[in-house]
Amino acid sequence: MLIKAEGLKKDFPRAGKSSNFFTAVYPIDLELKAGQMIEITGRSGSGKSTLLNMISGMLTPTEGKVFLDDIDLYSLDEKALSRIRNEKIGLIPQGHTALLSLTVLENVLLPFILYNKEQAPEERAKELLEKVGISSLENARPNELSGGELRRMAIARSMLMRPGVILADEPTAGLDNENTLAVLELFRKAADEGAAILLVTHENEAANYADEVLTMDGGKLVE
Amino acid sequence: MLSLRNLPFRNLKGYAGRTAALLIFAMLMTVAIFGGTMVIGGVRNGLETVESRLGADIMVTPSDAKNEFDAQTVLLQAEPGYFYMDRGKLDEIARVEGVEKVSPQLFMASAKAGCCSARLQMIAFDPASDFSIQPWIADTATDGEMGLMDVIVGSNVTVYEDRIIRFYDKECRIIGQFAPTGSTLDNCVYMNFDTVKELIEASFAKGLNIYSEYDPDNVISDVMIKVAPGADITAVAEAIQNQVSGVSVVTSKNMVSGIGDSLRHIAGSVSVFTVIFWIIGMLMTILIFTLMMNERKREFASLTAMGAGKGILSGIVTGEAFSVNLLGGIAGIVLSVVILSSFKNLIGQGLGVGFVLPSIATMLLLALVALLAVILTAAISSRIVIGKLSRMDASLVLKEGE
Numbered sequence: 045m046l047i048k049a050e051g052l053k054k055d056f057p058r059a060g061k062s063s064n065f066f067t068a069v070y071p072i073d074l075e076l077k078a079g080q081m082i083e084i085t086g087r088s089g090s091g092k093s094t095l096l097n098m099i100s101g102m103l104t105p106t107e108g109k110v111f112l113d114d115i116d117l118y119s120l121d122e123k124a125l126s127r128i129r130n131e132k133i134g135l136i137p138q139g140h141t142a143l144l145s146l147t148v149l150e151n152v153l154l155p156f157i158l159y160n161k162e163q164a165p166e167e168r169a170k171e172l173l174e175k176v177g178i179s180s181l182e183n184a185r186p187n188e189l190s191g192g193e194l195r196r197m198a199i200a201r202s203m204l205m206r207p208g209v210i211l212a213d214e215p216t217a218g219l220d221n222e223n224t225l226a227v228l229e230l231f232r233k234a235a236d237e238g239a240a241i242l243l244v245t246h247e248n249e250a251a252n253y254a255d256e257v258l259t260m261d262g263g264k265l266v267e
Numbered sequence: 268m269l270s271l272r273n274l275p276f277r278n279l280k281g282y283a284g285r286t287a288a289l290l291i292f293a294m295l296m297t298v299a300i301f302g303g304t305m306v307i308g309g310v311r312n313g314l315e316t317v318e319s320r321l322g323a324d325i326m327v328t329p330s331d332a333k334n335e336f337d338a339q340t341v342l343l344q345a346e347p348g349y350f351y352m353d354r355g356k357l358d359e360i361a362r363v364e365g366v367e368k369v370s371p372q373l374f375m376a377s378a379k380a381g382c383c384s385a386r387l388q389m390i391a392f393d394p395a396s397d398f399s400i401q402p403w404i405a406d407t408a409t410d411g412e413m414g415l416m417d418v419i420v421g422s423n424v425t426v427y428e429d430r431i432i433r434f435y436d437k438e439c440r441i442i443g444q445f446a447p448t449g450s451t452l453d454n455c456v457y458m459n460f461d462t463v464k465e466l467i468e469a470s471f472a473k474g475l476n477i478y479s480e481y482d483p484d485n486v487i488s489d490v491m492i493k494v495a496p497g498a499d500i501t502a503v504a505e506a507i508q509n510q511v512s513g514v515s516v517v518t519s520k521n522m523v524s525g526i527g528d529s530l531r532h533i534a535g536s537v538s539v540f541t542v543i544f545w546i547i548g549m550l551m552t553i554l555i556f557t558l559m560m561n562e563r564k565r566e567f568a569s570l571t572a573m574g575a576g577k578g579i580l581s582g583i584v585t586g587e588a589f590s591v592n593l594l595g596g597i598a599g600i601v602l603s604v605v606i607l608s609s610f611k612n613l614i615g616q617g618l619g620v621g622f623v624l625p626s627i628a629t630m631l632l633l634a635l636v637a638l639l640a641v642i643l644t645a646a647i648s649s650r651i652v653i654g655k656l657s658r659m660d661a662s663l664v665l666k667e668g669e
Contacts, residue, residue: 093662093666094662097662100572100662102571102572102662103660103662103663122576122577123576123577123578125576126574126575126576126577126579127574127576128574129572129573129574130573130574130575131574133574135572135573137568137569137572137662137666138665138666139565139665139666140565141565141568141569141572141665142566142569143278143281143566143569144282144566145277145278145280145281145282146277146281150277153269154269154570154573155573155574157269157270157271157274158271158570158573158574158575158579159574161270163268164268164269164270201573
């Protein structure tokens with residue numbers, strides 16, 4: 045699977061000034077191929093998360109296009125775009141993303157039940173929880189988990205649907221060294237199995253696992 | 268098993284405190300709409316039953332009883348009373364032009380003392396001339412003809428297994444019991460003149476009757492009058508008032524008018540409370556639901572990131588709103604039925620009117636209307652939240668607070 049960004053740009057209006065904008069991301073071209081793992085690093089506020097959200101179909105760019113294989117994501121209607129994100133893109137946003145009323149296992153199963161009426165793939169979910177090291181917490185509630193455990197739950201969830209593209213925003217934030225390495229190995233393995241992976245991270249260790257490391261600075265992408 | 272269908276229920280369960288608050292306000296709304304309308308309907312039914320059972324065009328009572336008696340007092344208030352006038356008034360009234368039928372009644376009240384089973388209103392009628400009580404007796408299952416010391420009791424009078432009720436140490440046999448009217452007629456004991464005379468004499472003997480100077484054979488308490496077909500009831504009532512001394516006259520028209528005024532007054536008050544409670548319940552439901560969804564916008568943004576479209580988010584929100592409102596609404600209806608059935612007598616006494624619950628069909632219809640009202644609230648609150656969600660920038664929400 046190929047994901048390609050062409051001339052992606054994002055302007056945001058400045059608070060309180062209706063006619064004034066600031067550019068969070070200057071026009072960027074980016075290509076992420078199946079089996080490739082790209083790391084984007086950079087300071088806070090450099091536009092990394094904005095770029096990732098535009099690539100995931102969550103944030104409409106001011107200019108430019110995003111193609112998933114040959115599909116122009118932003119030419120799709122909301123329903124079709126959501127469906128594609130569910131089936132083909134595993135997105136790990138920043139922070140906690142759990143539904144507090146569900147157990148950890150049920151949170152991991154969520155992407156499946158959105159569009160499927162069949163029995164949810166519990167075995168696969170348990171296997172993913174095992175891989176991220178929180179299988180013993182499958183029946184726990186999210187409010188019983190630490191920040192790092194919640195991140196690992198989100199990582200397991202992003203992989204449930206075997207997406208062709210994984211977009212991860214600070215996936216290792218709050219993890220200890222051992223778990224950071226386990227998560228990075230998991231991403232590497234997914235890439236080796238054919239997934240296209242884009243990591244936005246401050247984690248130095250990630251460079252050892254990525255095929256390419258890019259840096260965002262002031263909304264611009266540099267090698 | 269987790270599914271999109273049961274996700275709203277899981278969410279409601281997961282936020283138990285706020286769900287309980289929503290349930291309570293939905294309950295409050297149906298209690299207001301369903302319960303309030305039931306109260307109005309119950310009062311109307313009670314008064315209609317009383318009116319139909321009154322069965323006379325005109326009632327005549329002794330004028331010296333006027334201060335302590337009016338027809339509505341006897342019919343609608345709890346305290347038993349009695350008063351007497353000379354039996355000769357019956358013939359005087361019967362001679363008035365336009366009067367077709369007259370039938371005397373004799374009132375008596377049992378004592379609170381140990382000689383009586385309970386403090387009750389006793390009403391004696393003359394089976395030969397009565398046209399107002401016997402029609403209901405015909406509709407009531409009785410154990411044969413009413414003889415000496417036989418009584419028929421109102422629905423509130425306790426009937427023990429031996430079917431004996433005691434007044435002034437005299438035992439009476441209960442031969443039947445009337446269906447409820449919601450009025451103090453339900454606390455009455457009906458008998459013939461021979462029986463009440465025995466009881467009046469027994470009350471004299473015990474010194475428990477303030478009218479001991481009267482001869483029970485020559486007194487009556489009131490006269491029920493049916494006017495001749497085509498006669499003007501008001502004119503006949505005026506004629507009686509003018510031609511018969513020492514009596515007070517009340518027409519059924521006046522009574523109905525008085526009843527109508529009470530009903531309008533009560534219905535007005537209950538309607539105001541119903542509307543106030545419903546509006547408060549609806550506003551609170553909308554407020555709590557909207558605030559709850561605001562707090563959970565990160566959850567909705569996460570669902571968006573997983574690929575949930577606006578239709579799915581709307582389904583979850585609508586499912587939660589309708590489930591909690593329907594459950595609360597049904598609970599409110601059940602609560603109203605239980606409270607109104609259990610305390611209908613107290614409610615009637617509290618309001619000072621007769622109270623008879625509406626029929627099952629009417630209750631079902633009212634329940635449906637009340638449920639439609641809470642469904643409307645659910646629709647409004649979910650519409651507001653869905654509107655907010657559709658304007659939400661999920662990517663921004665996920666970045667906030669991190």
